[in-house]
Amino acid sequence: MPTDNLQFTPHIKLEFKINEKDFFVAGESASRVKKTLQQLGLHQDIIKKVAIIIYEAAMNVAIHGNHGMLRIYIDPESILVETDDEGDGIPDIELAMQEGYSTATHEIREMGFGAGMGLFNIDQCSDELHIDSKVGTGTKLQAKVYLRKKDSISDP
């Protein structure tokens, strides 16, 4: 069983730097982390959730965050995806969480993003989500997916 391997999973930290408008790194980091999680033998539904969170969160940093960091912490109980950026911040987090609300530019929409689904998707895939944002300073997002919770292996 894939989850039997978890007690032997070492603590792992993966880190990616995201520069302003570096949209490539979002998909690239999601792909690389997916491979790592597959090598650890995790369930494909958990891998899918984490990959979606990484893709969306990293895109948010590239789009809105000026520049920042993406970190993934893997331990036997959970996977934590964390982004830290120095962007303009989110004035109204509750509003930003609403599906369909977006401040993305036309350029972003042309790429297939910016439909106001990023934070919504992250929320759908997370067991825990914390967003700390200060206008003019930046945003820190932490999304956690539990590995042993039965709910976390169902489709998002």
Add this chain to the structure above:
Amino acid sequence: MKLFDVQKILEAEVLCGDDLLHKDVHNWFACDLINEMLLYVTPDTLLLTSLTNIHIVHTAQVMDAIGVVFVGGKRPAESVITNSKLYNIPLLTTKHLTFECCGRLFLNNLHDPTVVKDATNAYR
């Protein structure tokens, strides 16, 4: 349904992944929004889209999609095709637009005979 069946049905040109056309297609998802693909696409799904940027390849890889068909005669840049080869994701392009592609695939659905029969009768 195999990918080469899809190629025939959509009269598509294969851009890369000729050797992967024997793979089974379990579902297809037509969309121009990456956010929606990330949320709804299931493994072994064929993506139909008019997006040709690198994100479509990354999304296909992350979501374990079986391949991508670019509609409306669109073609991605060579760098996108190169990346797709690295991930073993077949890329096809067809002159037909999204609605036409979905209609053709629906009418040729080999998974559910009742759908084929009903849809064919209704169409004729």
